[in-house]
Every structure is written in structure tokens, then in C-alpha cells.
Amino acid sequence: xxxxxxxxxxxxxxxxxxxxxxxxxxxxxxxxxxxxxxxxxxxxxxxxxxxxxxxxxxxxxxxxxxxxxxxxxxxxxxxxxxxxxxxxxxxxxxxxxxxxxxxxxxxxxxxxxxxxxxxxxxxxxxxxxxxxxxxxxxxxxxxxxxxxxxxxxxxxxxxxxxxxxxxxxxxxx
Amino acid sequence: xxxxxxxxxxxxxxxxxxxxxxxxxxxxxxxxxxxxxxxxxxxxxxxxxxxxxxxxxxxxxxxxxxxxxxxxxxxxxxxxxxxxxxxxxxxxxxxxxxxxxxxxxxxxxxxxxxxxxxxxxxxxxxxxxxxxxxxxxxxxxxxxxxxxxxxxxxxxxxxxxxxxxxxxxxxxxxxxxxx
Numbered sequence: 001x002x003x004x005x006x007x008x009x010x011x012x013x014x015x016x017x018x019x020x021x022x023x024x025x026x027x028x029x030x031x032x033x034x035x036x037x038x039x040x041x042x043x044x045x046x047x048x049x050x051x052x053x054x055x056x057x058x059x060x061x062x063x064x065x066x067x068x069x070x071x072x073x074x075x076x077x078x079x080x081x082x083x084x085x086x087x088x089x090x091x092x093x094x095x096x097x098x099x100x101x102x103x104x105x106x107x108x109x110x111x112x113x114x115x116x117x118x119x120x121x122x123x124x125x126x127x128x129x130x131x132x133x134x135x136x137x138x139x140x141x142x143x144x145x146x147x148x149x150x151x152x153x154x155x156x157x158x159x160x161x162x163x164x165x166x167x168x169x170x171x172x173x
Numbered sequence: 174x175x176x177x178x179x180x181x182x183x184x185x186x187x188x189x190x191x192x193x194x195x196x197x198x199x200x201x202x203x204x205x206x207x208x209x210x211x212x213x214x215x216x217x218x219x220x221x222x223x224x225x226x227x228x229x230x231x232x233x234x235x236x237x238x239x240x241x242x243x244x245x246x247x248x249x250x251x252x253x254x255x256x257x258x259x260x261x262x263x264x265x266x267x268x269x270x271x272x273x274x275x276x277x278x279x280x281x282x283x284x285x286x287x288x289x290x291x292x293x294x295x296x297x298x299x300x301x302x303x304x305x306x307x308x309x310x311x312x313x314x315x316x317x318x319x320x321x322x323x324x325x326x327x328x329x330x331x332x333x334x335x336x337x338x339x340x341x342x343x344x345x346x347x348x349x350x351x352x
Contacts, residue, residue: 016227017330023297027322028329050286057259058229065260069267088228092236112225114340117311118332121318127294134287144288152296162289169285
């Protein structure tokens, strides 16, 4: 029972403080799930990320469902998924209801101008923390750099990039 | 109507791979062009608000549109439609994933896949840095954020709150000075 409560609280927090889309919430998920509660290892977390990239839906939802299942089965997955979207539901309903007031508020504008560079930093830190676990030898570093190049400049679809990397994994290791 | 809304958002949720931003054009096509539930400018409002609110952007947009159409009931319906496909698919994968994870072949696959995840995130950082046109001062704040997380292990929650409120205080003082 206690673990379910912790699971709910963790994902509620993740949902409430995730600004700037999927990757920006990775450091917070990592903090809550790995550093605070130790529910997953780093490697498992990255594997779940990879699966999230290849399946439909927002990463936040995917990882909540996955981790919830890991921690306590189907009940856990329902609870974690509900918890991660609950803040969105509350905030969006309130905002939609009182739209005009929020829209014209200078304070809201300033707040979001202020978090923009923070969000970029969060995403960059996600790249580094994943790299620390993913780069285990020279082969993996080269693979990462080559894929970065193809995805960024040759516009390879991320799904194909992951499939390609998986095949290369079988060949290289 | 509620069922139609559910069906539409379920479809959107089921066929958009690659995260929130990939979903926006598809939501737009369904909701604005096909179903004509909202006008174009209302949809742009929805995007702006969804981006500024916590949580996944696609989920936020669906809640906003659902609320516009049918109040709280509509918001709940559209949200469930959006998240249910990913929930079901991930649940299915999760039930088998932990059984196969220690299979040597799967392990090799993931040894290759992990560097790809780094590449995808790094690519997002690159594009975002170029597109956001943040000046050097702000990029320095991004760098500090990065260091604070990686080395000091400070919670992202504090960093977001500090960033947001510092900006409010700073801009407030600036406007007062100009008066």
C-alpha cells in the first residue's frame, strides 16, 4: 500500500513539474525513480526510453505505465499513468475555464521566459546522464556520434535510427 | 458526440509515434480540418497554453479541446482517448520485457540501442539550441542548469521554480525602472 502511494506521489510530481515536453522531464523522472526510490537501474531506464521512442504516445505516459508496471504490476501502471496526467488535467481545466485572465497576465509570460533556458539545460543534462551509461566502449561512442549526425543532418526518422542501432548491436557485440 | 471525441483522440493517440510534437499536426488535421470542432485560431491558443502548462503537450491539447467542446466530461473523454493507446501498448510490452531482458540477443540489441537514445536526445538539444535563438547569457543559464543537475544533483523542480521566479522579479524591476 505504501509503495503505491509513493508511486502516485512521484508521478504526480513528475507530471506537475514537467515543462517543455518529453525530454525535459527525463532528469526529474531519473531523480524520482532511480535516485530517490531506486526502482530501476540506469540501464533499464534507458531501455524503457528506447521503447518509448518506438511506441505511440508521449514519453511521459509511456514511462509512467512502464515503471508503474515494474514497481507493482497492472495496478501500479494504472496508478502511475493516472498520477502523471492528473496535474495536466487540473491545470488545463482551470486555465481553460479562466482563459482570459491567464492569457493576459504578464507574470505568466515572464515565468515562461525564465524557464526556457532551464528547460534546454534539463534536456542537455538528460543527454549527458544517458551517455554516461550508454557509452561503455569506443564502439558505442562512435555509434552514438554517427547516429547523431544522421538523425540531425540527414533527417533519419528516430524509429529507424533505433532499429538500425539494435541491428548494429547484434553485429557489434 | 462524446464517443466520437473519444474515437478521434484514440486514433490520434494510437498513430503518433515520436512524442508530443509529432502529434500536433495530426490533432490539427483531425480536429480543425476533418471534424471542424474548433477554428484554426482557437487551436493555436490551445497549442500556446498546452506548451505553457505542465505535462505532455498532446495530453494538454486534448484536455483543452475536450473542455471547450463538452466541459469537464469532454476533457476527461479526450484525455482518456489520447493516453489509452500508449497505455495499452506499453502494458503489453512491459509484461514481456522483463522476461526477455536477460536474453543474450536482446542484451546485444540494447547495447546498440542505448547510444541511439543519446544521439536522439543530443539531436534535440542541438535543434532546440539553434531554433530557440537564446543569447549567450541565457545559454550560460542553460549550462549552469546542466551542471547543477549532473554534478550537484539538484532537483529539476527547484531549478524550474528559481528560473521562473527570478525572471518575474527581474522583469518586474526592469519595468519599474523604466517608469
